[in-house]
Amino acid sequence: MDIKLPHSLLKEFLDTSARPEQIAKSLSLCGPTVDRITSYKNDHLYHIEVITNRIDSASAFGIAREAAAILPQFKYKAKIKNDPYQLNLKQLGDLPKNSPLNLQILDNSLIPRFTAIALTNTQVKPSPKPVQDWLNLSGLRPLNNVIDITNELTLKYGQPVHAFDLDKIANQQLILRESKKGESITTLDGRVHHLQGGDIVIQDGSGRLIDLCGIMGGQSSAIDSNTKNVLLFVQTYEPKHIRKTSLYTQERTLAAQIFEKRPDPELVLPTLIAGVKLLEQRASAIISSNLIDLYPDPAKNKTINLDLNWLNQFAGISLKPTQVSSILKKLGFTSKSITSQVLRVTVPSWRHHDINLTQDLAEEIIRIHGYFRMPSNLPSTTIPHTQTDPLLHHEYQARSYLSNLGFTEIYNLSLVSQDLFRQTNLKLEPKLKLSNPLSGEFEYLRTSLIPSLLSNLDANRGKVAPPLRLFELAHTYHSTKSALPDETSTLSFITYGLDFFTTKGYLEALAKHLHLNLKFKPLVKKTPPFITKHSASVYYHNHHLGTLGIISPEVTSRFNLNQTVVCADLNFAKLSLQINPILNFKTIPQYPSIYEDLTLTSTKPVADLISKLEKAHPLITSVEYLTSHQHNHTFRLEFNDPKGNLTQAKVTQIKNNLKS
Structure with a gap:
């Protein structure tokens, strides 16, 4: 800020x-x-x-x-x-006994402290020139003496203040509550806000909303040149409500930025007193009511014991007790000696939320003393050896290799919308829905990377000529019995304008780079958004790692994609566990190999044919798939005999046996 x-x-x-x-x-x-x-x-x-x-x-x-x-x-x-904390009610003199208005607060948790007072005989006019000058310097536009005083108090004390025209409040009644979905209010800047519900608002006796609390006042109760009776009120609000409202309404006012960070409730009354004194001086206002001060749950004093020996050891320097006490006193802390080396420190109200530990006190003392004064000594011990997580190393290998293959890495947000997943026929888990999303676009933790990648293809369609190759290696989230979801490292890569077998080749090349020999089996279970008969389950031995397949045209059409989209979706955490860091080596064949192409006519899946060919004869050392046309599939076979040179007749005999 x-x-x-x-x-x-x-x-x-x-x-x-x-x-x-x-x-x-x-x-x-x-x-x-x-x-x-x-x-x-x-x-x-x-x-x-x-x-x-x-x-x-x-x-x-x-x-x-x-x-x-x-x-x-x-x-x-x-x-x-x-010091505003020295201001007290005696400085306002004897107050009238009548209340400024009828106030109802329907939920005390919304407003930790509320103060208000009424003033009459107010003369609205321009502020003195010095006040206008530094308001302009501070980035605030001078309007009139009453509004300028509220802005002045905010700049001086960091406590936002608001003023109503009391005569514009119907029936002299204020009801502070949460808004209902669909309600609207026109704020002082002329914007009409249609509320989502759950915002802190004030309505008057006619049911009209007159304040979007903590954000901006309403036009209907604004101070103008005819104002005579002013309601001055100062308060603090529950911060989460203020931040939520400020973000979705895009009203990032100074007041909102302060209220969402929990200003000191003890400063509320001194700020109101200072405001009354300024209105009396500059607007000739006269107090016309008693003071409302609702403060149902004041914070209790917080004390922390500070061991000075520990402090010096922690800081690595020697600070005298008098030096420590002096620094704490100037920051507003009070301290009392328990022993010669231990202080009991009382935290001031304005630091109640961020000073909780002995280390917090040490940080305050050391920063005031000056970090730049700390000696630049290296640690006297060796840095312990740490072992790199194998998963992180494997992720780095996969990212680098896919990039070398021509893929572009994508970084998408972990939060997604329900509409995006509906477009891909995928379901989101209710337990992964945020309770307080910023918008519907960022409502759920993602369970798959595929929807975002399809959206990326759509965003780049027409900007880059096909084929497109994208990948993302990131976490997906899955609900568990515990409160927190399971985070799974997931690799998804997607091609646009390439066929299934080319994309499968990319996956096999990656697997080979990671020293894995993947197997592919026909996809049996319906797995959105893939076409079942044009997709395969990916295995390493008996471990199911994911799916490779063509995305359904029904899905791709929703993303305006008119060419083939093939996707590999892998549980990379499980894949990483299968990578053996110890490599096996075999000797280079003593005798040369013979390579022959073989075409088989079959309705069986290509993966099954490859597996069958690999086991067909001991002299077949490798099988490479080349192409298919209808039910005709072509493979390249490597033949090698470790005992001697192979003859063409022997190779031809094996091929004829395979064809039969």
Whole structure:
């Protein structure tokens, strides 16, 4: 997540004499990475990359807190000022007793904390020019003082804020719930969203949706120049709902990016208080209601014991106890000595979700101290020898050899759609359906590589002249009795515009390269998407490895393929187990071989004929299939006698016996 932060806004929370360039360099070495700094008139703009688990740093105050801990490590004095966590309700004075409106939350799990307050006598007008300037620098368009305050609070504290026109909320009633499939809402950007259901929404007393929570407010309750009564509310939402809605609606707003990463609920009330103070100052607003603050399940304090001896051994350096305590304090942690070498550290609320282990604390201390200060010592032990997984080696061999044969390797996604598999007459397993898919195109874990390869052929049809040769060697997934599916290494290669026997030759060449002698038997059981009578089961001894065959025209026509499509679909994990790493060698024949072509007329499968020829006579040392026409099949036979030279008469006699 990237943020743009004006130096003037950072200085509201950071008291330091360090220049912007010095701040940027120090932060990049020990904290959030500052990609670059740009200058604008009397200000500077930091372009900062914030990592996903550090949403507490995605704000001016968050960066100031990091800088206050980091800059002293580089001999720059720095401290935090205007800490929002010091704000409290006393600063709002005596509040009216009436509630701002009637609120119903149908599912408390959707919203960990909700606060709201009403203000009247609001004067909507442009924001002061300095505010407009740094809003523009931050990538946000100034609109009016009320909306600008909500954006300002988000940039300052990393806590999104929303404001409603209270008079536009029917019956002064809010109902927070999950959306129903088919409901729609028009958001502030003018887009109409038809909801899939399960989104967090707010409806008013008329049943109209007025907020797509955590994403964007609705047009129907927007602040405008006539607004007098404002409902200011600040909250946190259940993150999975927000991410799902944000992705499928393609509304990747700043609020959505923050809410999906679980901001600190303890910051909600201070942000609301700061918002009220700004509305009073800039819009002459007056508080007109009591405060709603629903916080049913506050997080409990988390403590971790830190052994300083362990820390120094883990880091490989020597850190003094006072140095460790100082770093932790500046990051917001509190620590108490249990013994002279053990600290009990309390994790601050804004780090509750990502600090769980002693190692997490060590990482914080070491990064602030500076990884670049760590000694560059090589390990004092030898690196243990590890044995390569044979399957990975065999996969590499297969990939390289198929590429050398002219095949193009394809990388497809493991997630597929139900429609794609229906096109190939294949079924998906219900247990492999994702509970929260991004779209229908990525709904199931694939059980076969064939549908995606057919789709690849269709995508390349007309762009490359036939023949096309594609392959994929990747995992397929199959349900088991356990919660997790079985992942099977699978090889599928497919040809377009080549006949069955040519493709079979590719498979046999690959098998020979892997030192396997495959056997082919007629396919008996119907196996979609293959044509049963034009397909074969692939065996090594008694191990069934897969299927080789012609894809049904019914299937290929759905992919607009008008030439023959032949596919080999193999369980590569099982095939890999049959490869013997120990090779057997035989001596070169002392006497020359004789090669003769033989044509047999038979209705039997070619595989059976080859097997019969190989066993027909001890002087036949190899059989190679050449071609077929109707029921006439031609083979090339190699004859060799280890005891002496063969005569043509002897070879002719064997051939005549075979024909009879």
